[in-house]
Every structure is written in C-alpha cells, then in structure tokens.
Amino acid sequence: MTIRDALNQALREEMLRDENVFIMGEEVAQYEGAYKVTRGLWREFGDKRVIDTPISELGFAGIGVGAAMAGLRPVIEFMTWNFSILAADQIINHAAKMLYMSGGQFKIPIVFRGPNGSAYQVSSQHSQALEAMYSNFPGLKVVMPSTPADAKGLLKSAIRDDNPVIFLEQERMYGMKGEVPDDTDFTIPLGVADVKRQGNDCTIVARSLTVPLALQAAEKIEKEYGVSCEVVDPRTIKPLDIETIVKSVKKTNRLVIVEESHQFCGVAAEVTAQVIEKAFDYLDAPIKRISTAEAPMPYARNLEAAALPDVPKIIEAVKQVCYL
C-alpha cells in the first residue's frame, strides 16, 4: 500500500470511528485532493464531513480552530505546507495557545496536514520544509512519517490527540509502498522514535524523505567501508524522543543528522544540542548535519539536486565522523 492510500485509510477509519472528525481544505472533496489523499471520502461521507473551501488558508484554518473549540475534530488539509504560512496566525497564535489562554477550558483537537518539503522542480515558494518553524512554538505537536505504516498509525494518533498537530507529509513519498496493518485500532503513539536500521558504528538521525536516503546510504557504506550505521527515525519532531537517539549515540559514538529543512536554527541543531547535553562523554567526533542549502530552492533541476540532501552527501558525512 502507498503512503497516499495509508493516509486515506487512516482518515476513513477515523471518520467511521468518530462522527466529529471532518475534513476541510482546497479541493479535498469533489476533486479528491490535489494529491488524491482524500479519494472516495466525499462520496462516502458527503458534504458535511468533507468540505471544499475557497483559496483562503487563513479563513479555513480559523474555521477549523473554531470548530475544534466547539467540540469537533477537524482535519485541515493544506495543498502544500508552503501555503500554511498564510494561516500561520491561526495555527501559531490561536490553535497553539487556546488551551493555555482559556485556562484549560478549550482544547483544540485539530490536525493540519499536507505535503511539506521539496517536490519536483516547484522552485523557491513551493519547496520549503517548515518543521523547524512549527516546532518552535509550545502547544503544537509536529509529526513526520516516513513509511506507509507510520503514516497511517501516526495520523490516527494525531486525529485522536486533543492538541493541535502539525502533520507533515512529503509529495515525493506519496507513491512509496510498504506493508500497512489492516487493524482499525492500529496506532503509533506520538513521541516514540523508530530504529529503522540497527548498526554499531554511526547513528544517522533522519526523518520523512531523508529516511529512505539514509537507509540507502547505510547499505552502501556497509558494503564499501564495512561501517555499520544505525538509522533512527524520530517520527515525531515534537515531542522528540531524544532518549532513543541518545541511546543509539552512546552505542555508536558518532552522529549524522539528515534533514530537508534549512540548517540554521533547525531540528538538526536542536538534536545536536540535546545530544551534547545528554551524551557529551560518548562522542568521538563532532556531530555532522546535512540540510538543504542555505538558499531559496532553485528551479533548475541540477541546482535543486545540489541543494538537497542525497546519498553521496550522507556517505561523505558518515566517513568524516568515522575518520575514514
């Protein structure tokens, strides 16, 4: 099953399970979603549960926050997370703060979801990875799945969670296939990392699109250099399962972090700081970060490829921290 279908299955199961769950966004109903994540849902659940909106991110995000205050469990789809910047006031100033500012009277069980990060030559304004920005605000949970099963289990947990959740998918990964449990009660708790590959010599922390890249790099490094890499996927950026990362680093003594967002003040910077705080004595080399280039995403295919993390860059970083 593809990630696209796993997300669709999660949405459908949760809509069947809880009639308060509804979907709202641009072209989510009749067109079945820009990336077909909501395929079949409008026909099955009708106009009241699957709602097409005008091109008005701030507006429908605000309606979502209001609906959540009123007791519903909205799932708001952004056609891409780049457009969420228009709705940032509702997300950051309202969804994230309502529980605190109402003295606990209003919980906001809302999910904002959609594709995040680079696609294929969609240039500067449509290729941003915004997890660092949203992770910076207390009151938001930030989730980034990297497999179909994780996508399903994490989205179901996000919908059931009583806090606003930023659910970041990846356009390049919608067609990625994998085993997905059929069980309608299958969920993956938020805040639990997954070791995607066991290894002893170097830890690679990757998320979303960089997880398959890290796994490919790990296979090559093992073959070519005999270095065994452990790939840790935190799956949830916030809350962050730093214990699993620290445990791995204590074993391998070396850490490479791969991300699709920009480096400055990024998630890799946060992981680096926490690892140094919690496992300083176990490090054998400076922590290495691979992020997208410090520049607006170029349109040209070759420049886009050069700006993004890739397998050779990961291999080079692992060699550096292993002093090869």
Add this chain to the structure above:
Amino acid sequence: MASKILMPKLSPTMEEGQISRWLKKEGDEVQANETIAEVDTDKATMEMTSLESGVLLKILVPAGANAKLGQVIAIIGKKDEDISQILAEIESSSTSQSADTSKPEIAASAPETKTESFKTEIATQPPKLEVPLVQQTEKARSDDEEKGDGRLFVSPIAARMAAEHGIDLRNVRGSGPGGRIIKRDIEQMLLKAERVEEKELQKPQPLITQMLEAPSASAYREESITPMRKTIATRLTQSIGPIPTFYLTVDIEMDNAINLRKQINEKLNDEDKVSLNDIIVKAAAMALMKHPFVNSSYRDDKIRFYEDADIGVAVAIEDGLITPVIRKANKKGITEISREIKQLAARAREKKLQPEEYTGATFSISNLGMFGIKQFTALINPPEAAILAVGAATETPVVRNGNIEIHSIMSVTMSCDHRVIDGATGAKFLQTFKQMLENPILMLL
C-alpha cells in the same frame, strides 16, 4: 611537513628516559623503522626507531640528557626545511613546563646521570618490547587555532576511555584531524597494552606510603632515586605484597664442607680457589633436583617446574644489588661454578651485565656471611618460589652425647612462596641441603 619526534614509552613503567646515544646526527637521512637513538629506561637500554623517513633536522635532547615521556627530543622533515615555527612552539611550551618543575622537591637534582649505561633488570620481563607502546612522532600542527599552547585534542569518548583505563593522553598519538585523539587510538593502545600485559607476569603495584610531617620534624635532604633503585623497590614490593611467604631456618654443621673446600683449594691456583659459597650453591642445586616444588614457579593457573637449577646469586654492588644467574648449576662442578660467579660478579660491579645474565633464575641465594650476619631473611625474587638467606659459619659450642663439642655452625633461612611450597616440602628440601653440606660426598650421588 616537519614532525616532532617524542620520547616514546619503551617500557610499561617508564616515565622518562635518558638518551644514551644518538645513532644519527643532524642532517642524516633516516628511513622509517630505522634505529635513530638508544634510550636508557628504568629497565634497560632500548633502541628507538623513527616512524617516518626524512632528514634528522634537529636534535633537541643531547646524549646523556633526560626527557620526559612525550617530550620533543628531535625534529624530522625534509632537507633544509624551515623549522623555526616548530622550534618557537616547543620553546613556548617548554617555558611553561619549566615553571612546573621549579618545585623544590624536584629541583634538588640528585646524581641522576649516574644511570648512564646502567642496564639492569631484576625481572622476568623480556628485555625488549617488540611493540612500542606509543607512536613516536606527532605531526607538527600548522592550524592557527592549534598553534603553540601544546593543548591536546581529544574526543569526549576517547578522553573518557583513557580516564577509565588510566591512560596518559600525552602518550597517545591522535589519528584524527589535527592530531585529535579519537576512540580508535585508545582502542589500539588498549590492545597493545593487553599484549604487553600478557608478557608481564604481574602488574607492578604501587607502594603507597604517606607520612605526616610534624612541624618540628628533623631537617632532611632528598635525592632522586636511580632507575635501579626504583626497579629494586618495585620488584621487592611486588614480592612482599602478592606472595604469601613463610620462613624456615635450619642450622648446618659446616666442618666437613670447610674441609672439602680446603682439600679442593690445595690443588688450585690462588685465582681459582673456591669459596664456601660456591659449595653452598652446588649443594642447593643438587638438593633442588630432588625437590622439584622448590625449583618451580607459580603461574596463574599452573605451576612451572624447571628441569635445571639456574641459581641467582645476589651480588652487592655500589648503590644496589643484582643477581647474576649460574645456569644449570646442577650440572656444573664446584670449580666451574666458582669461576662463573667470579666473572659475573666482576662484570656486575662494572655494571656490564646483559639482561639475560641476570634474569630468569629458578632459585636464588643471598649470602651475608661475609658481613658477619648470623641469620636473616631474604625477599623472594618473583617468579621464583624461594630464596635462601645464608648467614656466617661460626664456631659454636654444640652439646652432643652429653659432651660439649665445637663445630662451625651456619644458619640458613629459606623464604618460601606458600602457593607452591608447603611447610613440609620446604623442610624436606632443607633437610637434603643440610645433609649434603654436612656430608658433601652425597652431592656426588
């Protein structure tokens, strides 16, 4: 790029070394693995090899001078290379070091240079370690940030591992960028240390003595100890520490042995004349053949029995003692033993014994009879199982069948390693030894 050559760790216990001589002079070509100098350590004189090929550009520590572990002793590089920057760096770090060494107790310089060519080892250690514990050169650092202060760069896990294993990081050569010491360097060090440790029988255990000084305590002066004194201290501390020792004393009538000596010497030139001690060595060797446990060595999981009696004979020399070994004394005649002891003792006094001449005894004898000592106990020289302390043979009234007779009586005390020798085992050996000296003809049987 020019590299510093550092004083290497050439023995497990070495803390500083004395350049005994340089085999290369400034300007000479040096090949990797070529011997460039001889270094006197606390154990013996060792060869120091270069890890790199190049030209010996500068000798910083001349022959006869001491250098601490890790101290820069020379610079190697390309012909006519400019080394002024390295020299300045060494200069600045050594001035900061000399501030440390100005503490009074260290400054009181003792006749330390006496250790010259003093190759001694009262030990079972192989005289040479094939694997130097430390790489000997350090790449000269050119990066601005690393210049000058001699700071070590160590990864946190490497520092932690070094601390856990008591490794002095100054002795480790970092293989990371800019000479950073990383985990793999410590792992390699531990691997090598493990190999060396296997060769060592017992780890030296430091003797800790701490004394409080009262304000009215006597004035004193302190002298640095010589490497030999240090070795004696270490070895003997080891002896009394881990070895469960007990002592057996017996009186031996030496009249017949004294007569035997007279008879032998009547036929010999002055320089060939044998001593009572030579006869004692022979008797001990013969007795050992009958009591294998006394001629053995306790190893962790087995006892090693020696087929021959290689007897170490303690010889007092200026500021120390050493035990040259009479190999296969059980198979040698008294005159042959006598000749060997004379030669070895003479060379011991000239400090010219080779390690193989004073290591690997299976049993030792220490005789203080010539000083009039009647009886004493000696410390076992591990891994031997016993040592015999021989006192003076003196005329003593002895009551026999109700009559007082005068005999030459000699007291001997044997220190026994109880891990291999039990009381009765030791007593039986002494019985045989006593019978042989009282009836020397038994030595022929």
